[in-house]
Amino acid sequence: xxxxxxxxxxxxxxxxxxxxxxxxxxxxxxxxxxxxxxxxxxxxxxxxxxxxxxxxxxxxxxxxxxxxxxxxxxxxxxxxxxxxxxxxxxxxxxxxxxxxxxxxxxxxxxxxxxxxxxxxxxxxxxxxxxxxxxxxxxxxxxxxxxxxxxxxxxxxxxxxxxxxxxxxxxxxxxxxxxxxxxxxxxxxxxxxxxxxxxxxxxxxxxxxxxxxxxxxxxxxxxxxxxxxxxxxxxxxxxxxxxxxxxxxxxxxxxxxxxxxxxxxxxxxxxxxxxxxxxxxxxxxxxxxxxxxxxxxxxxxxxxxxxxxxxxxxxxxxxxxxxxxxxxxxxxxxxxxxxxxxxxxxxxxxxxxxxxxxxxxxxxxxxxxxxxxxxxxxxxxxxxxxxxxxxxxxxxxxxxxxxxxxxxxxxxxxxxxxxxxxxxxxxxxxxxxxxxxxxxxxxxxxxxxxxxxxxxxxxxxxx
Numbered sequence: 442x443x444x445x446x447x448x449x450x451x452x453x454x455x456x457x458x459x460x461x462x463x464x465x466x467x468x469x470x471x472x473x474x475x476x477x478x479x480x481x482x483x484x485x486x487x488x489x490x491x492x493x494x495x496x497x498x499x500x501x502x503x504x505x506x507x508x509x510x511x512x513x514x515x516x517x518x519x520x521x522x523x524x525x526x527x528x529x530x531x532x533x534x535x536x537x538x539x540x541x542x543x544x545x546x547x548x549x550x551x552x553x554x555x556x557x558x559x560x561x562x563x564x565x566x567x568x569x570x571x572x573x574x575x576x577x578x579x580x581x582x583x584x585x586x587x588x589x590x591x592x593x594x595x596x597x598x599x600x601x602x603x604x605x606x607x608x609x610x611x612x613x614x615x616x617x618x619x620x621x622x623x624x625x626x627x628x629x630x631x632x633x634x635x636x637x638x639x640x641x642x643x644x645x646x647x648x649x650x651x652x653x654x655x656x657x658x659x660x661x662x663x664x665x666x667x668x669x670x671x672x673x674x675x676x677x678x679x680x681x682x683x684x685x686x687x688x689x690x691x692x693x694x695x696x697x698x699x700x701x702x703x704x705x706x707x708x709x710x711x712x713x714x715x716x717x718x719x720x721x722x723x724x725x726x727x728x729x730x731x732x733x734x735x736x737x738x739x740x741x742x743x744x745x746x747x748x749x750x751x752x753x754x755x756x757x758x759x760x761x762x763x764x765x766x767x768x769x770x771x772x773x774x775x776x777x778x779x780x781x782x783x784x785x786x787x788x789x790x791x792x793x794x795x796x797x798x799x800x801x802x803x804x805x806x807x808x809x810x811x812x813x814x815x816x817x818x819x820x821x822x823x824x825x826x827x828x829x830x831x832x833x834x835x836x837x838x839x840x841x842x843x844x845x846x847x848x849x850x851x852x853x854x855x856x857x858x859x860x861x862x863x864x865x866x867x868x869x870x871x872x873x874x875x876x877x878x879x880x881x882x883x884x885x886x887x888x889x890x891x892x893x894x895x896x897x898x899x900x901x902x903x
Contacts, residue, residue, distance in 0.1 A: 492506075566801060632653045638690055838880045
């Protein structure tokens, strides 16, 4: 047998031989194979190496080659059909939320996202705060009910309006706060009034909890009080969810005149107002005091979150409530999640108590208006037919598209063109009145990247 052509032939012969061996059984020695097949030792070595690469044999230096363990034959796919019956008809739709949390593909410009770019996050200050927090005495012990006392006191001071530390419950971030509050306030099947459009995460939470979101339209000054009163009367709802400061997605700030009217309408309806104050520290212009500062009778349940102004994984927020509802919320939190991790609470406390915190907020107040104006300038240059708003805070522009366009199709085409944007439709609890896009000026890496993202979007819209 010629050495140059015999490796494949010997390997074929050995495959048959290995197939007759049990796993772990030894092949004949190299010397025996040389004599049996009349080939050179090099040919035997190469043939066995080929079988080893295929996983048919295992070689052990000084011991020889052994038949490898055979893989189990592929089994039939498991039949999960029974689960459809057991799970019944209720579903949890995370499509909108997952779109916001999915990183953009490599090379794509992010004009969508719920958090500032890492360059705008206080990464170094957070690392230092986490190091100090981890070294605190009892940092890994169970925290007191309601949260670390010093952190509860800080949240109470930052909100103002007579809020006391005892009114504060520290929670696992804003999204978990929404889940806890809505489940505490409302039974499954109940209606809940929401702004239209609104933060799509609250729609996901409400529907997953078996609630019925009822839309109340928003304009440039926030929710429309006339339609809010009508929605309460028609639905019998006992809770209204809103974002009075830098509303997501429109950026609207509830006007002073409407703030008093909203509280009066809720009072007349015997209902709660769930105030999501997620963006207070993302203000370009100073925001008004929170609604809870005007609330004298425990009408407002306030959610204060710092995640947007810090980093996505700092999942610590606070729910502030007064009266029996506060105990209901704490009990719901205790049953569902026990308590937020104490090291994260201590980390946030270290951060907001450090000199780096006001420096970070000043840096945000400098960067965000520059980015907002850069994105608006790029739109004016490349897509002058669009008329974006000019929000006083937050991270997003709300852009109305020309009639006849499908915003979801536009977002999908934009992604293929290398720019990630958010279609407006998922932000509406019901049918949208027109096509919109939400364009984020906080998630891109630079003003130059914002301009490049608009250039790519223009190729789609043209």
